[in-house]
Amino acid sequence: xxxxxxxxxxxxxxxTVHLRLIETTDLHLHLLPYDYYAxxxxxxxxxxxxxxxxxxxxxxxxxxxxxxxxxxLQGTPMGDFMAFERGLREGDLHPVxxxxxxxxxxxxxxxxxxxxxxxxxxxxxxxxxxxxxxxANLLSGPEGRGGKPLVRPYVLLDRVLVDGCGRLHPCRxxxxxxxxxxxxxxxxxxxxxxxWAQDIxxxxxxxxxxxxAAGAEVIVALAHTGIGxxxxxxxxxxxxxxxxxxxxxxALMSGHSHLLFPSPVFSSVPDVEIxxxxxAGKPVVMGGCWGAHIGLIDLVxxxxxxxxxxxxxxxxxxxxxxxxxxxxxxxxxxxxxxxxLPERVASAVNEGHQATLAAIRRPVGHTPQPxxxxxxxxxxxxxxxxxxxxxxxxxxxxxxxxxxxALPVLSAAAPFKSGGRSGASGYTDVPxxxxxxRHIADLYTFPNAIAALRVTxxxxxxxxERSAATFNRIRPGTSDTLLRNPDVPGYNFEVIDALDVTYDxxxxxxxxxxxxxxxxxxxxxxxxxxxxxxxxxxAEFILCTNSYRASGAGCFAGAVRRKLVLGGENLVRDILxxxxxxxxxxxxxxxGSLGFTPLPATAALxxxxxxxxxxxxxxxxxxxxxxxxxxxxxxxxRVDLSGTP
Numbered sequence: 001x002x003x004x005x006x007x008x009x010x011x012x013x014x015x016t017v018h019l020r021l022i023e024t025t026d027l028h029l030h031l032l033p034y035d036y037y038a039x040x041x042x043x044x045x046x047x048x049x050x051x052x053x054x055x056x057x058x059x060x061x062x063x064x065x066x067x068x069x070x071x072x073l074q075g076t077p078m079g080d081f082m083a084f085e086r087g088l089r090e091g092d093l094h095p096v097x098x099x100x101x102x103x104x105x106x107x108x109x110x111x112x113x114x115x116x117x118x119x120x121x122x123x124x125x126x127x128x129x130x131x132x133x134x135x136a137n138l139l140s141g142p143e144g145r146g147g148k149p150l151v152r153p154y155v156l157l158d159r160v161l162v163d164g165c166g167r168l169h170p171c172r173x174x175x176x177x178x179x180x181x182x183x184x185x186x187x188x189x190x191x192x193x194x195x196w197a198q199d200i201x202x203x204x205x206x207x208x209x210x211x212x213a214a215g216a217e218v219i220v221a222l223a224h225t226g227i228g229x230x231x232x233x234x235x236x237x238x239x240x241x242x243x244x245x246x247x248x249x250x251a252l253m254s255g256h257s258h259l260l261f262p263s264p265v266f267s268s269v270p271d272v273e274i275x276x277x278x279x280a281g282k283p284v285v286m287g288g289c290w291g292a293h294i295g296l297i298d299l300v301x302x303x304x305x306x307x308x309x310x311x312x313x314x315x316x317x318x319x320x321x322x323x324x325x326x327x328x329x330x331x332x333x334x335x336x337x338x339x340x341l342p343e344r345v346a347s348a349v350n351e352g353h354q355a356t357l358a359a360i361r362r363p364v365g366h367t368p369q370p371x372x373x374x375x376x377x378x379x380x381x382x383x384x385x386x387x388x389x390x391x392x393x394x395x396x397x398x399x400x401x402x403x404x405x406a407l408p409v410l411s412a413a414a415p416f417k418s419g420g421r422s423g424a425s426g427y428t429d430v431p432x433x434x435x436x437x438r439h440i441a442d443l444y445t446f447p448n449a450i451a452a453l454r455v456t457x458x459x460x461x462x463x464x465e466r467s468a469a470t471f472n473r474i475r476p477g478t479s480d481t482l483l484r485n486p487d488v489p490g491y492n493f494e495v496i497d498a499l500d501v502t503y504d505x506x507x508x509x510x511x512x513x514x515x516x517x518x519x520x521x522x523x524x525x526x527x528x529x530x531x532x533x534x535x536x537x538x539a540e541f542i543l544c545t546n547s548y549r550a551s552g553a554g555c556f557a558g559a560v561r562r563k564l565v566l567g568g569e570n571l572v573r574d575i576l577x578x579x580x581x582x583x584x585x586x587x588x589x590x591x592g593s594l595g596f597t598p599l600p601a602t603a604a605l606x607x608x609x610x611x612x613x614x615x616x617x618x619x620x621x622x623x624x625x626x627x628x629x630x631x632x633x634x635x636x637x638r639v640d641l642s643g644t645p
Contacts, residue, residue, distance in 0.1 A: 016302045016311065017161045017169060020061035021220060023287045023295035024050055024068050025255030028075020028113065030290040031099050031349045036077040036360055037417075037442040038429070044320055047099050050291040051342040053318050054103060057296055063161045066104060069255040069287070070111025070179065070224035072096050073125060077441045078356040080573070083117035084447075085359060088124040095352035097128040102348045103341070105131040107155055109177030109222035110138065111256065115187045116447045119194055126151065134177035134222065137203035142193050150195060153177075153207050156216055161301075169303055174216025176207055176249075178223045180237045180256060185551045189449055189567055200225060200239045201232055201246065208248035217308045218301070221249045226257030227279075227286070230270055240286075241269070244279040250310055251297050252279070254286045258421045260293060260317045261286035277315025285315040289421070293317045360438035365580040369588070371430040371443060374612035375619050376415035377470065377484055377493060378639065379594030383428050383443055386588050387413040387572070388497035390579035391544040395452045395566055404542060404565055408530070410460065411497040411544040416445045418490035419608060424633035427609045435580055444573045446491075448546035452566035455558035458537035461525055462557030464501055465510040467494045468524040472604075474505040474641065479603040483639065487513040492554045496543070497592050500529040504597040505604075505641070515555025526597045546572050602641045607634035 024047070033049050035042040043049075058064045073079060073096060082094060093101075100108070108131060114122050126133050132155040141147035154176040161171050181197035198206075200223070211219055221243065228238025236242075240254045259265065261284060262277035271280040277297070278284065287295030300312040339347065371383040388411035399405045417428045430439045455463075470488040474481050483505075492515070504526040512518045528535040542565065543558070550567070552559050580586055605627065612635055616624050622639035630636055 019299045020064040021297040022066045023253040026071045026289035029079040046291045048342040053294045065106045068108040071113045074113040074116040093128040094125040095349040098348040101130040107175045110135045111224040112183040137198040174211040174219040181235045188551045189547045244282045252284045258289040283313035365435045366585045373415040373428040384413045390576045409542045412494045415490045451550035453563040457539040459558035469511045476599045483604040483606045499592045502527040610635045
């Protein structure tokens, strides 16, 4: 029977059908509720936790389809272990595919992080999927030379749906997928000449008519793209709004930005109806990340004149209730009958989980001091200094051209784990003592390769201005403005080692959160010193960075291919591990600093991990005052900006 609790129940009749679409998105290989970086359980996260929600959602609806919206392959040390240590032979089953096969997904699409380990590894992973993978805008081969779709652009699912009175109706559901076109830039060092991407809307216009001609009666878009600008622009990364306005799509499942939709966060966006979860009248959902939520779209449909019509819809996201028992990190039963769905998922991935634990616990070195990112945005972060030192040492050793060797070497690093959308536990937090592989992964979470650019001092200054977009403008004399702009993720706040930088936060931002220049006259960099002297805009430097940044991600000045002087496939994380192993006990000596222009009688609110309480002495210059915990669990501090250097 039709679920009377469904908001569209008033539209139902003898011949109406309730079709529920269920989404997971941005799992980032969080299969179990386990934090590999901290080596402890992480309740409420992981695909086993989502499995409980999926099981419940299916039980409420007579007809349900389950989809994954991409970014499932990378994000925890298990991903690196599978890609770089164990590998996949022909016929091997990746743990994420084992888990998805147990859950019975109907289709999945590809996100940008599926390509972090290379095209060959991805295709071996997909070979184990029991459901089809779809992506309409990713094409194999060199750009501009035609090329066939990397995977199916779409799939037609023939299903038999039951109506409110138990009658059966055939329905052909078309499922099409999209990925951010930037994927070919972000992993260019592995994909160049092997993959290219079309604009999302161009690909949709190319394939939607063919899907209808092939008999698709309802079309679902699995769009690994976020809710961004209203107007379409060629190659846009976050294309949900223009995609929702496109004729031919009946329901849109989105992701990529790790947010929830419907949510009041988007209440001011044009054509958004939060109550029903529609954009431009079309049902849309975005199910967060890491398996903490699922997304649901409920459709009420009827078949008239041989065609299916959507009478109404409702979108929502769900999470486990507070205090609910999560899926176990280890199975309670051996594989077989009698276990619950979450337990069967846990059993399917348990061997990979145990092997990952053994790998991440291997010792590497020793640190005499804690390494954390609690105060990275206040200019105090030994963890970033260590990463920068490792990058600089590696690049310096490999520059063979005398002209390049004569240039000063700077090193840029960003606090990948610094709260934000990752939550109050999403910080690097390595205690003093033995360093294991899990700590190296905590210090550098992404599988980026090393890169070095030849840049000018002027470009370095613009790089710093781009980083300064992470801060809100602070009005002198105020005390309750949040220091950080929540729209700027930690990975776009770059600290350049060997420079002494002072930001004036009373000035407007020169760049917006996406890296677009918005104010030619604005300058937040009040001072940038190199070796005690003002940075010369005409001077040249070698800037150590990573493949993601060097490919243009984040829109940082000078990050273009013609500036690249060192690249390759050496992962920064491996470079860091080798650097630590050579030192044995790491000695961290900051070569630069980051501070703010003093603003009289001014303070700001700074949010960090509650674990930062034990380290407040490190930011004594800011006279931090605790202001309790936020609803999201962050420790809120009031920091004094009147006398910082």
